[in-house]
Amino acid sequence: MHIPDGLMDPAVWVIGFVVAVPILFVAFRRLGRETDEDRMPFMAVLAAGIFVAQMLNFPVAGGTTGHLIGAALAVVLVGPVAAMAVLTVVIVIQSLFFGDGGITALGLNLLNMAVVASLVSSLVYGASKRNMKSSIFAASWLSVFLAAFAAAMELSASFLISGGTYGITPFIALPAMLGYNAVIGVAEGIITVGIWAFISQVAPEIAKAGNEEVAQ
Amino acid sequence: MKRGPATYLAAIAVVFAILLPLYYMFSYGKNDSLERTIEQGNGAQGNSTYNAPFSYGGSYLESLVFGILGMVFVFAVFYALFLVMRKRRMRHE
Numbered sequence: 001m002h003i004p005d006g007l008m009d010p011a012v013w014v015i016g017f018v019v020a021v022p023i024l025f026v027a028f029r030r031l032g033r034e035t036d037e038d039r040m041p042f043m044a045v046l047a048a049g050i051f052v053a054q055m056l057n058f059p060v061a062g063g064t065t066g067h068l069i070g071a072a073l074a075v076v077l078v079g080p081v082a083a084m085a086v087l088t089v090v091i092v093i094q095s096l097f098f099g100d101g102g103i104t105a106l107g108l109n110l111l112n113m114a115v116v117a118s119l120v121s122s123l124v125y126g127a128s129k130r131n132m133k134s135s136i137f138a139a140s141w142l143s144v145f146l147a148a149f150a151a152a153m154e155l156s157a158s159f160l161i162s163g164g165t166y167g168i169t170p171f172i173a174l175p176a177m178l179g180y181n182a183v184i185g186v187a188e189g190i191i192t193v194g195i196w197a198f199i200s201q202v203a204p205e206i207a208k209a210g211n212e213e214v215a216q
Numbered sequence: 217m218k219r220g221p222a223t224y225l226a227a228i229a230v231v232f233a234i235l236l237p238l239y240y241m242f243s244y245g246k247n248d249s250l251e252r253t254i255e256q257g258n259g260a261q262g263n264s265t266y267n268a269p270f271s272y273g274g275s276y277l278e279s280l281v282f283g284i285l286g287m288v289f290v291f292a293v294f295y296a297l298f299l300v301m302r303k304r305r306m307r308h309e
Contacts, residue, residue, distance in 0.1 A: 001250050005264035032301035044294035045224045048287040052232045055272055055283050057243040064252045065243040089294050098286060099268030151250065155259070168257030176256055180249035
């Protein structure tokens with residue numbers, strides 16, 4: 001789901017930076033002020049893990065592939081503020097060092113995967129924890145689906161603003177992105193619940209601390 | 217015995233090395249959801265003005281090396297941020 005350079009209308013990718021950067025600035029400030037220092041090495045390990053997980057695309061329907069975003073996993077393990085910081089570091093390094101996602105589209109990629117996916121995960125997971133596994137699955141699925149919806153809206157806006165020079169017509173962008181990512185979201189949910197269940201078994205204190213972060 | 221970050225990074229690298237062949241068997245060279253959408257909608261494929269110094273590689277060994285390199289980069293950058301934050305916090309206290 002990494003948007004490359006040259007796909008979006010300049011007005012749309014500029015808006016991506018304008019919206020994403022202040023939100024992430026606040027997230028990093030809060031992380032620096034409020035986060036328990038003992039948890040920071042774990043967050044760095046989590047960021048490294050999400051980086052390699054995003055490299056491992058898995059097949060979904062019709063010869064298409066998808067990969068873990070990891071926002072829901074980060075939210076349930078370290079809370080929404082740290083999750084945004086974790087995803088930001090991953091996405092910036094993917095773009096700057098590995099060419100995965102464009103430089104001009106960096107603001108939009110941060111907005112979709114670091115901001116939208118983390119906030120959605122946090123809201124869904126925070127709202128219902130009666131059955132932890134179901135909540136985590138729902139948070140994961142919706143984080144992927146709504147991040148894809150945001151990307152589809154950006155593609156559509158680019159198409160409409162530029163008169164078809166950039167972006168994709170909404171009649172294709174919305175059903176295609178939502179259709180593929182509805183399936184990818186199921187895989188994200190299964191993987192996230194699996195990793196969370198494993199960590200809850202081997203290091204319950206990590207899962208408990210993440211739970212407290214979401215509750216705040 | 218408390219394990220340090222290096223142990224966890226090594227464990228992640230091992231899991232990555234085990235799962236990477238599955239990626240090459242089932243997903244390598246296939247489009248992801250956005251690429252497939254661009255293909256369906258005949259979207260613009262503009263040139264980037266920026267060339268990244270690395271890629272994810274085109275073989276198991278290359279991907280393994282670049283994946284581990286990226287993993288170490290990400291860990292180092294996040295850890296450096298942590299050290300800067302700690303320094304700022306100590307200055308304020």
